Amino acid sequence: MDHLFTQYKLKGLKLKNRVVMPPMCQYAVENKDGIVNDWHYNHYVSRAIGGAGLIIIEMTDVEPDGRTTDFDLGIWSDDHIAPLKRIVDACHQYGAKVGIQIAHAGRKAEDAEVPVAPSAIPFDENSKTPRALTTDETRAMVEKFQLAAERAIKTGVDTIELHAAHGYLIHEFQSPFTNKRTDEYGKDLTLFGQQIIRAVKSVMPDQMPLLMRISAKEYVDGGYGIEESIAFSKAYKDAGVDLFHVSSGGEGPIVAQEKPGANAAYQVPLAREIRNALNVPVIAVGRLDEPVLANAVIGNEEADLVAVGRGMLRNPYWALEAATKIGKETQIPGVYGAGFRDLSK
Template sequence: MNHLFSPYELKNLKLKNRVVMPPMCQYSVSAKDGMATDWHYVHYVSRAIGGTGLIIVEMTDVEPDGRISDYDLGIWSDEHIPALARIVEACHAYGAKVGIQIGHTGRKAEDAAVPVAPSAIAFNEKYKTPRELTTAEVKEMVEKFRLGIQRAIKAGFDVIELHGAHGYLIHQFHSPLTNKRSDEYGQDLTLFGTEVIRAAKSEMPADMPLIMRISAMEYVEGGYGINESVEFSKAYKEAGVDMFHVSSGGEGEIAAAGRPGTHAGYQVPLAREIKQRLDVPVIAVGKLDEPVLANAVIGNAEADLVAVGRGMLRNPHWTLEAAVQLQKETEFPRQYQFGFPRITK
């Protein structure tokens, strides 16, 4: 039976365990012009030393005004490649695989002078009203995603994740709440997402997996639910997505911030539903910090991988601690072996 420390393969991605560090923005004031810094290097490499199977670098944006804040990472220039490549190379040295989440914040870009979006609808009264992208600009945005992914490939990443969740640009296009367009991108709400997916696949090696993070449910009146997310995910799977990273919220409440994400594993049923109805591998995420629970999600075949966010922010060696608690064999850094009790059968 599979468990948290059983290996996993998807195309050419070979992971030593099922533990994922999900993308979590660092809002690092040192990240000028979107450049990864020594903070990011230490942050990610320490999780590789800590035994994580797959590390996904935080949302890295395809243009400056696509960032949540001016302190987020970017990939709109070839100048961003060396610092990212340095992180990837070091993580590889400790046995971790590394992905990167490519995205654009759309109307939730807090520091943009004028954010852009599918339609000119502000997120709430505290946010700026975005400018509606023209049809030509939407097509240009697809090209920006393609170029960002091209740079990520050059930096040596093992897998690409597209951010289609949490109320950001791809999500804004496939949500009826935020897409009121009359052009082709309003007539087919998945068109922008599928074009980005095809652009990504055009740059990626054929055996490299493409992950998409989705919000499987919106916690707002009139928002979509699991049936609608299954349908748009079918379109994305057909366009080339190999695995879904299943979260929720973003147009309205972000679940993890409070309602309804108040209990452990609250999003696992959404991941299980996507996995079963689409016959596609998934990553479960959301208050899965307890190793026993994370292990059960894998053992019960509810998800293929488990993402541990806040737990890994608190403890870069979460994976090693989990192996001890679960009595599972894993490789401990020689320098740290005396710090961990021996695993006995």
């Protein structure tokens, strides 16, 4: 039976365990240039030392106005490559594999003078009203994702994740709640995502898997549910996605009757349904900080990998501690082994 510290292989990606550090925006860019700094270096490399099998670098945007804030990362310029490569190389030294999440915030770009979106619908009454992209601009946006992927590959990452969740641009196009277009991108809500997938895959090495983070359920009136997300995920799988990172929500203010549960593992059933319906590997995420619970998700074959967000914000060495708590062996760097062996006494 597989467990949290069983190795995992997907195409050319070989992971030492099933523990994923999910992308979590740090809002730590200093000069609003989208370039990583020492904060980001320490943040990611410490989790590599701490035993994570896969580290996914936070939402990294394809153009300056595609950032949620001006303090987020970018990958719209070759200037971003070398600083990111420094982080990737250092993480590799400690046995972690590294992915990067490529994205555009769409209407949720707070610091853009005029955000862009599939339709001119603001996120809420306190948000800027976005400008609807023209058909030609939408096609050009696909190319920006492709160029971003080319730069990402030059950083030495092991995989790329497309952000199609949490109300950002790809999600906005795939949702009838935010896409009211009448052109080709309104007639087929998956077209934008499919085109990006194919464009990115065209520049990726054959054995590099493509990940996509999705919101499998929306929490607003008029939003989609699991049946719809299975359908669009199938289209994305056919276009070239190798693994889905299954989250939910983010598309708008949550109505009371659709408020997501606060219970542990509340999104795992969504990941399981995507996995079973499409016969595709998935990452489960959401309140999985307890090692015994995270291990059970893998052992019960509900997901192939487990993402631990808040747990890793609290403890960079979450994976090492988890191995000790559930009685599994893992490589512990340097003299740290003495400290973690003490936990089992």
